[in-house]
Every structure is written in C-alpha cells, then in structure tokens.
Amino acid sequence: MSVGLELWLFAVAAGTSLLGGVLGMASGIFIVPVLTLFGHLDIHSAIGASLVSVIACSCASAAPFLQERLTNVRLAIVLETATTLGALTGVLLVGAVPTSLLFALFGLVLLVAAGQMLRARQQAAQISSGRWAAWQLDATYPDPELGGEVAYEVHRVPTGLGLMYLAGLLSALLGIGSGVLKVPAMDTALRLPIKVSSATSNFMIGVTAAASAVAYFVRGIITAPIAAPVALGSVLGALVGAKILLKVPSARLRVLFVVVLLALATEMILNACGVTFGHRPA
Amino acid sequence: MRAMLDERRLEDRLARLLWLGTLIGCVLIGMGMLLFLSVHAPPAVRAASALMDAGILLLIVLPIARVALMLSVFLRERDLRFAMAAAAVLLIIAVSLAVGLWVKV
Numbered sequence: 507m508s509v510g511l512e513l514w515l516f517a518v519a520a521g522t523s524l525l526g527g528v529l530g531m532a533s534g535i536f537i538v539p540v541l542t543l544f545g546h547l548d549i550h551s552a553i554g555a556s557l558v559s560v561i562a563c564s565c566a567s568a569a570p571f572l573q574e575r576l577t578n579v580r581l582a583i584v585l586e587t588a589t590t591l592g593a594l595t596g597v598l599l600v601g602a603v604p605t606s607l608l609f610a611l612f613g614l615v616l617l618v619a620a621g622q623m624l625r626a627r628q629q630a631a632q633i634s635s636g637r638w639a640a641w642q643l644d645a646t647y648p649d650p651e652l653g654g655e656v657a658y659e660v661h662r663v664p665t666g667l668g669l670m671y672l673a674g675l676l677s678a679l680l681g682i683g684s685g686v687l688k689v690p691a692m693d694t695a696l697r698l699p700i701k702v703s704s705a706t707s708n709f710m711i712g713v714t715a716a717a718s719a720v721a722y723f724v725r726g727i728i729t730a731p732i733a734a735p736v737a738l739g740s741v742l743g744a745l746v747g748a749k750i751l752l753k754v755p756s757a758r759l760r761v762l763f764v765v766v767l768l769a770l771a772t773e774m775i776l777n778a779c780g781v782t783f784g785h786r787p788a
Numbered sequence: 789m790r791a792m793l794d795e796r797r798l799e800d801r802l803a804r805l806l807w808l809g810t811l812i813g814c815v816l817i818g819m820g821m822l823l824f825l826s827v828h829a830p831p832a833v834r835a836a837s838a839l840m841d842a843g844i845l846l847l848i849v850l851p852i853a854r855v856a857l858m859l860s861v862f863l864r865e866r867d868l869r870f871a872m873a874a875a876a877v878l879l880i881i882a883v884s885l886a887v888g889l890w891v892k893v
Contacts, residue, residue: 509825516821562847566810569803579799583858583873590880597884598891642869712806712851717881719848721888730840731824734817737847741814 512735514545519559519739525763527747534560534683535619537736538612539770543777547732549608553681554728557719559740560683564712566741567748571705574648578698578706581643581660586713588667592674593717600679606778612680613774619686620767623760647702658699665695678718683711798861802854809850816843852881
C-alpha cells in the first residue's frame with residue numbers, strides 16, 4: 507500500500523464529501539464509482555470502505571439534529587428493524603451476486619439519484635387519519651419559520667417498512683446510505699415534514715450500514731489502508747461542507763452534480779457490460 | 789411532562805455518545821495515518837495499522853452502541869414496544885456478525 511494511494515483516497519473522499527455537504531446530500535454514492543472506475547480498486551473493497559465512511563458521516567452529523575429535536579428516535583428504531591433486516595439479506599446475497607450485476611445496479615441507483623436531484627423535494631400535505639396513533643410515533647418538532655412547535659402524524663407505516671427493507675438491502679450490496687430510497691419512503695409514504703425526514707433518515711443510515719459492516723469487517727473485506735483515509739476524508743469534508751451550505755448558490759452546483767451522476771452512471775453500466783476506460787498500468 | 793423530559797435526556801445522551809465516539813474514532817484513524825505516512829519501519833507500520841483498525845472498529849460499533857443505549861432507556865421507562873424494536877435491531881446485527889464469521893462466501 508503506497509503513500510500516494512493513501513493521499514489520493516483521502517483527497518477523493520474529502521473532495522466529494524465537501525461537494526455533497528454543500529448540496530446537503532450524502533456523498534456515499536460517489537465513493538464506490540470513483541474508487542472502482544478511477545482507483546481500479548476491487549468493488550468489494552470499495553463497498554467496505556464506503557460503508558465505514560457512510561457510518562462516520564451519519565454519526566458525525568447526528569448531534570445537532572438530535573439536540574434540535576428534529577430526529578424522531580422512536581420512529582427511527584421501528585424503521586431500523588426493516589433496514590437492518592434488509593442489510594442482513596444483502597450480507598447473505600453479496601457473495602452470490604456477480605460483480606457485473608453490482609456495477610449495473612449501482613449505475614441504476616445513480617440514474618435515479620440524478621432524477622431526484624432535478625426535482626425539488628415535495629412535502630406531502632398533512633392529513634389526519636389517526637390510524638397509527640396507537641403506535642405513539644407521532645411527534646412535534648420546532649420550526650422557527652412556522653413559529654413554534656409543529657405537530658405531525660406518521661402515515662402508511664407498512665409501505666414505509668417495505669421501502670426501508672429495500673434501502674437496507676441496497677446499502678449492504680452497494681455500500682451506500684440509500685438516501686435514494688429513504689427520501690421517497692420518508693417524504694411520500696410516511697408523509698414526514700422534510701426536516702424531520704432528513705434528520706431521521708441520517709440517524710438511521712449509521713446503524714443500517716453498521717449491520718452489514720460488522721460482517722464485512724470480520725470477513726476481512728474492510729481493510730485499514732483503504733477504509734481509514736476514505737472515512738477520515740469524508741467526515742472532514744462533510745463537516746466543512748455543511749458549514750458553507752448556504753453561502754454558495756446551489757442551482758449551478760446542482761446541474762453539475764446531475765451531469766457527474768449521469769456520467770458515473772454511464773461508466774458503471776458500461777463497466778457492467780465489460781467496457782472499461784483508462785486502465786492505469788499496474 | 790415527565791415523559792418529555794426523559795425523551796429530551798435520551799436525545800441529548802445519544803447526541804453526546806455519537807459526537808464523542810466519532811471524534812475519538814477519527815483521532816485514532818488520523819494518528820494511524822500520520823504514523824503510516826511518516827515512518828516506514830515495519831514495527832511502525834504495524835502500529836499504524838492497529839491504530840487505524842481500532843478507529844474503524846470504533847466507528848462501526850458506535851451506531852450499535854447507540855441502539856443499546858436506546859434499549860436500556862426504553863426498558864427503564866417500561867416502554868416495551870420500542871424496547872422490543874431496539875432488541876430486534878441488536879439481534880439482527882448479531883446474526884449478521886455470525887454470518888460474517890461462519891458463513892463462507
């Protein structure tokens with residue numbers, strides 16, 4: 507393992523996570539494509555390193571959301587039974603899934619992420635049904651713009667659980683936080699306010715990724731020389747990126763991100779078909 | 789009111805645990821990387837790897853520790869529904885660990 511590779515991994519993780527932080531999105535989705543397409547790392551090592559960085563970013567950014575009471579911890583623990591079960595399924599499946607299929611699946615997720623980036627997130631209207639009231643999942647959160655405490659009700663819990671299971675499965679197979687599935691699950695199915703949805707989803711990502719990371723760590727897929735610089739770089743990049751979140755006009759950055767996502771999606775899908783670019787001399 | 793105060797305390801304790809754990813994990817990884825990049829004697833490289841491994845392991849264990857903390861708080865509050873959810877999450881993670889250890893891929 508060379509010093510140059512260590513520094514390259516650190517720089518790549520810090521850079522993507524800084525840009526992700528500026529846009530308020532998780533950068534986990536960039537790590538595996540960059541490490542495999544440009545770093546020519548084995549996809550399983552890349553997935554392992556990415557999982558550690560996803561956990562680190564989730565834990566590093568959870569505190570302010572918890573202190574502001576935006577995170578619904580009770581809803582989180584219920585949904586986490588589904589995400590961790592999905593992750594366990596992924597751990598059981600990952601050995602049987604051919605590498606080319608992993609690349610193709612990743613390409614597809616990048617395409618969906620690009621599509622979501624183009625649309626603004628819509629907050630579903632709050633309607634009162636009281637159907638899940640007995641579960642004590644409903645809560646309030648402080649919203650300074652609306653002036654004070656805002657009450658919300660949680661809807662369609664079974665649909666939410668189903669989507670969360672799939673999110674956990676994708677997280678374990680691809681080493682991502684699965685924001686791509688969690689956003690529609692939380693915003694559309696459960697009808698959470700966007701701030702609550704973001705905070706709770708971020709809170710859940712850590713334990714979801716940990717559920718597969720424990721298995722990959724003892725299997726020896728997560729190796730220090732790759733995972734360490736990636737994790738440290740992502741945390742530093744995400745913390746700095748969150749600070750400059752509001753200072754940069756994000757419309758142009760958003761378009762840039764969509765272009766990058768589409769380019770990576772194309773390369774991942776081509777790679778799945780056996781076409782590779784720019785092989786470094788070994 | 790009593791329940792709300794408890795909830796507040798749980799969230800603050802979770803925030804403190806996650807923030808402190810991330811900080812310590814990242815410091816361990818950072819120390820390991822600095823050592824790895826600066827000294828090339830084999831004992832130093834081994835020490836650097838051990839530091840990085842310890843940091844990575846701490847980061848992986850951290851969210852699991854926060855589920856355990858939630859379980860203990862829900863149990864103390866006799867909030868059995870959520871205690872069972874937390875216990876289920878811990879059980880699923882234990883099964884995943886067992887699969888990693890004993891199921892060959």
